[in-house]
Amino acid sequence: MTPFVKAFFDEATNTVSYLVREPEGRACAIIDSVLDFDHASGRTDTASADTIVDFVNAEGLKVEWILESHVHADHLSAAPYLQEKLGGKIGIGKNITVVQDTFGKVFNEGTEFQRDGSQFDALFSEGDSFHIGQMRGDVLHTPGHTPACLTYVIGDAAFVGDTLFMPDFGTARCDFPGGSSEALYKSIQKILALPDETRIFVGHDYKAPGRDEYAWETTVGEQKALNVHIGQGKSIEEFVKMRDARDATLGMPRLILPSLQVNMRAGQMPPADEKGDVFLKLPVNKL
Ligand SMILES: [Fe+2]
Numbered sequence: 242m243t244p245f246v247k248a249f250f251d252e253a254t255n256t257v258s259y260l261v262r263e264p265e266g267r268a269c270a271i272i273d274s275v276l277d278f279d280h281a282s283g284r285t286d287t288a289s290a291d292t293i294v295d296f297v298n299a300e301g302l303k304v305e306w307i308l309e310s311h312v313h314a315d316h317l318s319a320a321p322y323l324q325e326k327l328g329g330k331i332g333i334g335k336n337i338t339v340v341q342d343t344f345g346k347v348f349n350e351g352t353e354f355q356r357d358g359s360q361f362d363a364l365f366s367e368g369d370s371f372h373i374g375q376m377r378g379d380v381l382h383t384p385g386h387t388p389a390c391l392t393y394v395i396g397d398a399a400f401v402g403d404t405l406f407m408p409d410f411g412t413a414r415c416d417f418p419g420g421s422s423e424a425l426y427k428s429i430q431k432i433l434a435l436p437d438e439t440r441i442f443v444g445h446d447y448k449a450p451g452r453d454e455y456a457w458e459t460t461v462g463e464q465k466a467l468n469v470h471i472g473q474g475k476s477i478e479e480f481v482k483m484r485d486a487r488d489a490t491l492g493m494p495r496l497i498l499p500s501l502q503v504n505m506r507a508g509q510m511p512p513a514d515e516k517g518d519v520f521l522k523l524p525v526n527k528l
Pocket residue numbers: 311312313314315386403
């Protein structure tokens with residue numbers, strides 16, 4: 242089955258959100274949405290999410306799922322906003338509980354912050370499946386970048402989140418708490434075991450040396466042949482050495498502190514204070 246896939250690229254965070262729709266019919270899912278956030282002013286904006294809302298409404302689609310590939314550290318999720326506007330269930334990986342536990346501590350969240358994934362409508366494990374209209378989606382647990390990362394395989398399309406990037410850019414970093422370059426290597430082998438013609442849709446693009454256009458669609462066959470970090474049968478030892486050395490040079494993403502606090506709550510802001518004001522924390526010397 243070949244689902245229709247529409248990409249929405251957010252240049253501010255280099256994130257690609259996807260709308261995947263059954264080939265015949267109106268059911269669709271939205272994967273990895275973005276709530277715009279201006280760090281300097283602390284203001285949110287729904288311009289990016291509204292582009293998706295407008296598309297869904299113009300095409301007369303029915304949103305059944307709002308999926309997250311993982312707890313993103315570089316942008317806020319617009320899942321609750323999209324759910325309010327369009328409906329659908331919010332899904333993420335079952336290991337979200339591990340991420341909630343880690344960052345519940347980092348942000349010193351009280352006992353009112355549940356670490357059982359109950360903020361989400363569905364928690365997926367390896368081998369789970371779900372439906373978008375008549376179309377079936379299958380879940381691969383692909384940890385490494387984070388412990389909760391999933392790949393959603395829908396027909397001939399795999400939404401790989403932050404595991405593989407475009408072949409000329411390579412792979413995702415593995416140095417966030419709970420990350421593991423060894424785990425990422427093994428997860429990527431699972432993705433590369435899909436048929437060569439499987440379309441791969443990546444979660445971010447940053448261009449690459451010698452490429453001036455953003456790109457986000459490739460195939461399993463292309464990744465196997467050309468991925469600069471893992472292609473041509475690179476060994477786990479070679480990969481881990483390269484990945485860990487590279488990660489040691491990377492700074493934290495600009496929006497990591499607001500993103501984690503919001504995304505671990507399924508895109509909800511922390512509870513408002515008695516006056517109705519909402520605050521995000523800025524832990525000092527914690528990350
Ligand atoms: Fe990520």
